[in-house]
Amino acid sequence: MSGGELLLTTFNGLSFAGLLFLVASGFTLIFSLMGVLNLAHGSFYLWGGYLGLVTLGATGSWVLALLAGALGVALGGGVLERLVFRRVRGIELSEVLLSVGISLVLADLALAQFGGDSLTIAPPAALAGSVELGGLVVPRFRLAVIVAAVLVMIGLAVLLRRTRVGAIIRAGVDDEEMLDALGVNVRRVAAAVFVLGALLAGASGVVGGVFFGVYPGADAEMLLFALVVVVVGGLGSLQGAVVGSVVVGLVYSFGVALAPDLLYFVLFGPMLLVLVLRPRGILGGRL
């Protein structure tokens, strides 16, 4: 691997990590509060992509497309939380199973509605094309994704560490009964977190649509990546999602270049190792 190739592969890995973080942060946020794996997260991502695509086609505005993807999915997530997930809150297995059922339905409905072609979302005009960075030609959009991921990371960190809502969320992770006793409506906080997670999934679906296109199967792909990210980094911790995204993004990028045949081992091998050796993730996030 030459120097240039090394740099480019690293850049690819980091930009992929940016997208992974956008997807995985919502996933891990929901886990941190509810202790549940929302396996419908991939379908949220997919529907975000389709909503963005449709909006972009109708209005031509990328900002509206992003908003439609994010808010549309957030709304859908809120409705699902209210009507379905809330009924089994606290029974973890039931919550996981419900999310599996919902993901099957959502993916199938997307297929029925949008067909099987791979559709791509055009990047906003300002981010189209590529720029040269020290002899390296890189797409602007990928750079922007890294920046966006960092901004979202800072935003979430501020939300969790500096605000009352964040304090409640963190407290909820540690001691639900205590919060209840203090009169905080845990249900409402849980619903809010669920909606926030869905919002992030929807927004990342639009971004991912520019990256890879929107197509049936993208849901399962992204879900598995997100799962590996949060397991490797540590379930339910924001720093874990950051570390996990970077590790998985780089491992994937180099894995594809160096050992494409072992791709599944490259991805799921580390996940298995972490689960067995350090079930709390590399960072040993709090649980």
Added chain:
Amino acid sequence: MRARAFTITLMALALAACAPPAADDVDVHRTTGPLSIGFVDSLSGPLAGAGTDMLQGARLWLDENGGTMSGRPVELLVEDDHGSTETGVQVTKRLVEANGADLVIGPLAGNVGVALGRYVTTTEVPLVYPIPTSDVFVHENYPTVFPVTGTAPQFNAPLGQWAVAKGHRRVVTICSDYAFGQQVCGGFADRFRAAGGELISQIWPPLGSSDFAPFISQLQRTPADAVFVGLIGADSVKFLKAWKDFGMSGRATLLGSDPAFDQAVLRGVGADAVGLVSVGHFAEGRDNPLTRKFSESFQRAYKKLPSYYAASGYLAVDWTARAIAANGGKVGEAADFVRVMRSIDYPDSVFGPITVDDRGQPVYSVYLREVAAGPGNLPWNTVTETIPDVGATGGLSYDEYLSRPIFSRGYQGGTP
């Protein structure tokens, strides 16, 4: 109690062993009444886009012909195999064993095709295979399977010679790492090297890779002057996007395989596709009355231009209808029916002229294509050059071709 139950069970088993149930018989010799035609297709999963096209092509033929063949109403029994081998066998079993299909058209996915080929030889039902097959079907004898559009290597082989003739002597290939992609690549690589070209390396992304950027980075410093693209559907769209995003346009020529820049891909790429060069046995923008009529009616019916999958579905049904007419309005014995199919030639078709060789393999014209702006400014493939009479063996004799292994990732042509 238990002893008695045990005795009853034993007796039932003994009875069963003595008198096996009679097999259901389908009367394939009828010449009247409805024809049941099974249609196995990938309508979900990664190949769903192509699969939808194939079905629409078939439906278009039926709509144009009043839904009948030889005066018999056609009942098209559509089944989705999800691109999965298992489901493919499952649904075909249902068509044959439960629904009494007279014949089966399908499938789309190469992996399903190999399994169905094996399955139908154990039945009395012919399989009309619309999409280029694995060359397993050339190497092994399948008397009840008819490959309507030849094999996967067949239409990519001519590009090998052409590339060298155009001065592309050093080439990297990037092909989907599954049976069909390996065969597409093999057809090209074999003839390319035979013509004196140098294959610098071969890149094998898995089917359905999420991110093509890592593969682009491998291409960035390559000394090759052309890249052969053997990707299918969504993968090809992602590749073209990454190619453009990383400023690769102009660094090396992209040479498209038969499926890589097909209409099913162009729809996802849009105007950026204009100028792409590829090889193929179908060109929706071919200047020919039959193709033009087909492209227009398909666009009218489905609001999009036809891909070769659409044309294949259309031709497979047409060929079937002609064979049924030639067979006195019936399907009859599977092997006989396939013999009738082999006896049919097309002086012209939506693809172009087609004949069938002595081994029962169809011979097509192959086109060098360039993407141009078509009707409504949508990109479509136009013909720049025609190579007539391309058979399954890439110009080799059958003796020589059959002495070689089946194309795979391990065997990409040449003398093994």
Added chain:
Amino acid sequence: MNMRVTGLVVLVVLAVLLPYGVGEYWVGIATEAAIFAIVALGLNVLMGLGGLVSVGHAGLFATSAYATSLAQQHLDLGFATSGLFAIGVTIAVTALVAALAVRTTGMYFLMITLAVGMLVWGLSHRWSSLTGGENGSVSGVRPAGVTRYYQYYWLVLGVLVAVAVVLWYFQRSRAGMRIRGTRDSAARMTSMGYSPAAQRFVAFLASGTVTAVAGVLYAGYYPVVSPSTAHLSMSILFMLMVIAGGSSVYLGPAVGAIVLTVLRAAVSAETQRWATIMGLILVAVVLFAPDGISGTLRGRLRRRTAVPPQPAREPVAQGAR
């Protein structure tokens, strides 16, 4: 008790007579249903008895089916020997996975099995020189004298009955009791001097062995074994069979397998939206019938015959937290 045994015997006799009533296709579906019923019973050793949810059982199932097919092709083994070989291989793989997984429960156990399932799927998909990749591996070899579709159906049915009987005695054996004890209270088992991990290991091994048997039968049933056998959606289907059937009733999972397989065959002939239907069933079962079909039915029956209802069971899996 006698009533129940008589009822079951009548059911088995009816099942044996099935080929006289329906055509080849439905006998094929019944064969598949019986194979899946074996998997579901095996999976329930882990889920119902052990309280551990696996979403990687398709990986074990596929390991066995592939091993059968590959042994037939490369080692020239017949049906029985290749089957024994495959069961051996699968038990070894199961032991390895179990060794990794049994220290955990709940969500972590689920994720480990998921990762293992994905690894098997990835291997079957990518290690194409061995497995044939997407094309799959040739199978469909049946023992001499059992080659016709209805004969093979009887063979599978026979194995299903045998597995059901063996597992019935297993769950009432001491080993079975210890697994149940670990599910209900790992701490109590520890204080009694038993290692919870060891009990879970036994449960996993028993479950894997039964799944391996089903995998061998599957290889004889289908003409090819392909990566979709190992896919996550297959694992989810298995899990759904157990849950929909009801993991608290002994034969519940088998009922779930039969109902879902037949339903899938019937529904997918009519509509392409099987995935939606499967998803809705899953949601409906979780929300409205958490004990599954048989659990709910039994509950109704019990209430009607005025037998006091069983104490509510604890949720199948305890959380990780």
